[in-house]
Amino acid sequence: MVKAVIAGASGGIGQPLSLLMKLCPLVDELALYDVVNTPGVAADLSHISSTAKITGYLPKDDGGKAAMKDADIIIIPAGIPRKPGMTRDDLFKINAGIVKGLIEIAADVAPKAFILVISNPVNSTVPIAAEVLKAKGVFNAQKLFGVTTLDIVRAETFVAEIAGKKTGSELTVPVIGGHSGETIVPLFSQISPSGVTVPDDKYDELVNRVQFGGDEVVKAKDGAGSATLSMAYAGYRFAEKVLKAAKGEKGLVEPSFVYLPGVPGGKEIAEKTGCDFFSVPIELGPNGAEKATNVLGNITAKEQKLLEACTTGLKDNITKGVTFAHNPPQK
Template sequence: MVKAAVLGASGGIGQPLSLLFKASPLVDELALYDVVNTPGVAADLSHISSVAKISGYLPKDGGLERALTGCDVVVIPAGIPRKPGMTRDDLFKINASIVRDLVTGIAQFCPKAFILIISNPVNSTVPIAAEVLKNAGVFDPKRLFGVTTLDVVRAETFTQEFSGLNNPSDITIPVVGGHSGETIVPLFSKATPALQIPADRYEALVKRVQFGGDEVVQAKDGAGSATLSMAYAGFRFAESIIKAVKGQTGIVEPTFVYLPGVPGGDEIAKATGVDFFSTLVALNATGAEKAINILDGITPQEEKLLKACTEGLKGNITKGVEFISSPPK
């Protein structure tokens, strides 16, 4: 039996993500939680003839506790998009507070669940989650993941013209670092099967993977962001976690983890100078079995990208940690 919860289930990512969970034969019970509309979303999805028993909760009447109790996997897409007149710092404080409060609930009601953070900025919200779990005495680094799968999905899609594959997901392209702008580092040199990207296309391709979200915002005329593709990517990673929990072996996914707490992570932390980093991670029934260092032998261009990435990541991570240690007033 697998119980999954989506926290932020009524939002632009949460609704399609919940649909994918409801349609999955891997999920036996699905709990939805949000501050508005969740019973309606759950009622709508309950008409789908699939395995998962579904329920929807609001904050009243102990909704968060009821949603989380007995959960094996919790996915958090909760948060608000940036609105006109809102600074990035304003947005950070709101979303950071949302993640802090939801993870506090997880620490209380399902401390052994696998936690998958989608809420932006992932580079900061995952360290926030780690600090909350540490303070509650229940932090298991092998069970906390930042979802960076959308960067991988974009890399697969945007390189299809070079791979020539009918199904772009048949290629494996490691994307390391973080989950925003220049902290995203696609390692095209490590692609399997191998890729040949023309020199005059390389820079634009990297930029497109790093800032692909801007394309969607522009196409939606500023009225939305990448919600559907993020939901797909979030479920793709969650599905891998659930398969590993059920005993499937050989599953390797890129994800943003706390390196010192994952076997193999110390080597990557030493090479990058950061404690949180997205890298290939082997998954098993206990979570992150091993962090895989694929940085050896990268190209000079990729080394340059990695340097810019780690400089940005350090500030993002510190901002998350300090949000808990020295809360803004």
Template sequence: MVKAVVIGAAGGIGQPLSLLLKQSTLISELALYDVVNAPGVAADISHINTPAKVTGYLPKEDGLAKALQGADIIVIPAGVPRKPGMTRDDLFNINAGIVRDLAVKIAEVSPKAFILVISNPVNSTVPIVAEVLKKKGVFDPKRLFGVTTLDVVRASTFVSEAAGKPEDSLSFRIPVIGGHSGVTIVPLLSQTSPSIAVDQQKIEELTNRIQFGGDEVVKAKDGAGSATLSMAYAGARFATAVLEAAAGKKSDFPEMGYVHLSADEAGAKEVTSVIGNSTSFFSVPLELGPNGVEKILPLGKLSEYEQGLLKKAVEDLGGNIGKGVAFVESSKL
């Protein structure tokens, strides 16, 4: 019996994410929470003929606590979307408070669940959750993840197109490390598998597109929102990987996730030997297991160009993480 919870289930990411999770045979119970419309979303997808029982919850009558009770995995897309002209940092003042308050309730009700944070800016919201859990004495770095899978999905799509093989996009694997916004996203195109033959100009074009792919969607939607459907796909994909690993299934490939480097101190040493000690969170290749992070894997050999990207990413990430930590320090929990 596995209970999954989606917080922010009535939103642009939450609805398709809930739909995708309902299709999973790994999940026996699906709890959907939002400040509006969650019971309607639950009623709608409950008609799908897959095993998971679906229930919707609203804030009234302590609905969040009821949704979280007995949770095995919690996926959080809650918050406001990015609008034209907004950076992920512009979202901070709104989404930081939402995520902080959710983390307080999670710490009280279901601290041992896997927690997957989608709410932007991920570089800052994941540290917020971590700091709240620390203050409540229940932080387990192996079970807290920032979902950066969309960067990996975009990399596979864009690289396969560049290789002239868009039909094989699922076969292309590109490690994407760092964070989840702009220059903090570092695609390691030199490690593309299968390898591709492109010049430096194309590498730089692909890198920029992977880093700022979200802007394409914001512009194309012309004020109507940001990446929701692709993010829902990426969130469901990562949630599935976590649940499969928890059930004992070994993956042939690592997953990328934004985690606290203390989740695996041995693996973290290899990472910090490359990136330095100035950042406590980083998106890294992960081996997942029954308790979440089993191992943090090496970053591999980086090209000179990628080393330059990494330096910029680390500089930005330090500020992003510090902003999240400071927000919790200034909060009354």
């Protein structure tokens, strides 16, 4: 029996993500949690004739604990979306507090769950989650993931457009670093299958589009939201890989923002980048993050420059998260 939880299930990402998880044959029980509307979302989805039994919870009567109790996988898209003119930094104070509260519940009632953090800014919310789990004595670096899959999905899609491929899913484009702006580093030199290249005259434009694709969506939605549907797809894609790997399927690799010193193969990457949290291709298995793949040895001079800008910003983001976890603002 696999129990999955979506914390933030009524929101712009949460609802389509809940739909996708309801359709997933790997899920037996799907618990939805949010501050509003969750019973309605659950009732709506419960009419779909797929495997997962669905329940919806609100904060009253310890709904968070009831939703997360004994979960195998907890996906957290909770928080407010980015609005026009808003940086991921602006989101920080609100979303940081939300994530901290949810992780505190998860640590108490589902200490062995895989935890997938979608709530932005991921560069800071994942370090917050790690510090909360450490304080509760249940931190397992192999089971905590920052979901950066949307950056990979965008890179695949945009490269496919340039390369004349029918779909980006034919390609593997490693994207490393963090999950905002300049901290996102697409490694176009390591696209597979080999032979697919990005022309020099399109390189800078494409890097910028992968790094700031979220702004494209915020602008197009004209103040009505951010990237919700593509993020729900990306969150589902990563969650499905985690669940398949937990059941023993081999060869499942996806970049994710993890605590490198706690993942096999990660220590060397942490030393090279100077960042304890960093997204690199992760080999998934029954224990979660089984191996971090060091892709830094083959990067080009252009990618090295991108990496330097990435690590400068990322270190600040990580420190901000750790500081918040230990000294949250007084209400």
